[in-house]
Amino acid sequence: MDFAGETVRVLHVDDNSDLVDVTASVLEHEDDRLRVETAKSADAAMERLSVERFDCIVSDYDMPDQNGIEFLEAVREDQGDLPFILYTGKGSEEIASDAISAGVTDYLQKGSGTEQYKLLANRICNAVDASRSRQELDERTRRLESLISSLPGMVYRRLNAPGWPMETVEGEIESLTGYTAADFETGEVVWGDDVLHPEDRDRVWETVQDALAAQGEFEVTYRIITADGIEKWMWEHGHQVPGAADKPDALEGFVMDITDLRERERKLERYKRMVNTMPESACIYDTAGRFELVNQYLSLVLRNNQRRTGRETE
Missing domain, CATH: 3.40.50.2300 (Response regulator)
Known part of the structure; x- marks a missing residue:
């Protein structure tokens, strides 16, 4: 300044x-x-x-x-x-x-x-x-x-150590996790031990450490268990902050709830599978009347027609 x-x-x-x-x-x-x-x-x-x-x-x-x-x-x-x-x-x-x-x-x-x-x-x-x-x-x-108050998630600073203890958290902590900022900042609740889904802990730790070693920042998707026992999907992006000589490095980043997005993606994937298994043609046209999206059955029909047409012109 x-x-x-x-x-x-x-x-x-x-x-x-x-x-x-x-x-x-x-x-x-x-x-x-x-x-x-x-x-x-x-x-x-x-x-x-x-x-x-x-x-x-x-x-x-x-x-x-x-x-x-x-x-x-x-x-x-x-x-x-x-x-x-x-x-x-x-x-x-x-x-x-x-x-x-x-x-x-x-x-x-x-x-x-x-x-x-x-x-x-x-x-x-x-x-x-x-x-x-x-x-x-x-x-x-x-x-x-x-x-921060307008973000649909939480920002944090935590130690890059087993359990990932939080130093500071701000934002929509309670609506996201069911816990208060004080719960995390006092150590009463530990992110990696009490919130992160047990089945995702090893994967997330390895993903974050590999990314930090390569580029000093990371992006990861995982599940958490809220204070009420509800499972949610999170997207997180963070970066490394060097710590003092006698302390581990810190991480600063942002966590956002993507549960609804994951559910929509799951439903869309299920819909795609249903459409692709139909024994009849299904497609979507663009504004010019051209195929924009076709199911597997119609795709196979079109490829067969192309092969037949090609043989007839030889």
Whole structure:
């Protein structure tokens, strides 16, 4: 996450008119990302915050209408986690402690040298970059959770070890297996021992290990037994994630219920067998009137006709 080229809008709040103007000028000189606006009081700052978006607030502590801590508390109530740096000439352990309790992002004492302005510019950019990273991560997490909630199955992370113990599972776990996510994550229920069909365990283990050794990912179909004793067919796709030196590798993947699909395929196969054993012709035509599908009886008739026609033309 690189925010190096993005503008950072700063609202500097201080009742000292000369100081806010100087600070704005020096900060913008120190870092060309910074665009500094000013307000002479907490009330004026709150008015601007109600109609404008800022990336960071820099505020004095000793102001006439509200002090910096009171202003910080109002910002937290109205603006959430907006980065807030208390930049004050009145430094004390008590003020610092109150600021931390109120949720200040950073605390810095004023100074007369250019180094202090450089430090302030650096603190602002660091605070904003961290805030943007959190927001981006939160948004990615929200999108991922939304995607998972809409998937007709479950996603997981489990150890690639006998029994395949789950570390995390999300999605339609209960409707899929009859067990809860907590059942798997606490180890009360083990996927390979308690859910995977006994007749499929060896085959699935060998299939997954062979695929991982060859390409680092796998695809497999198998049966499970739910908590209610119902047999279901699953399709699973996953990949290998290297583990720590003293732990087995992990697997991350997706499991989907294909029981209905398997049943439709079974019925279709049975229908095909029935049609192919019919002692008479059966076929399907396409829109142009050509054969699209023929049964075995008609196929044999057509081949015999072709042979007979071929002999007649010789």
